[in-house]
Amino acid sequence: MTGLRTALVAATAAVLLSVTGAVTTASADDDAVAKEPGCAQLSAWGPGWADIRNICDHTISATVEVDGWDPDCIQIGPRGVGRIGLEPGDDPYYAYEC
Structure with missing residues (x-):
């Protein structure tokens, strides 16, 4: 049971880190678009x-x-x-x- 719990915690941590990374990347992309020059x-x-x-x-x-x-x-x-x-x-x- 401990091995399954460890695997579950590791999988949850990986999902949380990937979601945080995606949100950070989206924010960085939005900032870049906002700073793009006009015409x-x-x-x-x-x-x-x-x-x-x-x-x-x-x-x-x-x-x-x-x-x-x-x-x-x-x-x-x-x-x-x-x-x-x-x-x-x-x-x-x-x-x-x-």
Whole structure:
């Protein structure tokens, strides 16, 4: 009887550990999806300008993150690229929808 009880406890522990692992994995996957960028991607930049690529199939409004005040949003058509003006010395970090 003790061998059967030991086997039962081991099987229960294995099930609990696998369920906990699945829940942890699902939470990690959900967090990754939540942190995925939207449709706007910074594609190129230079002194006084930045290009934002719309990777989605619908029109978006987007801008870029810089130190200080971010530039006004621009509209970018589906799968298009829009150029935004920057102040002297501004270096864009990333693009985002607004």
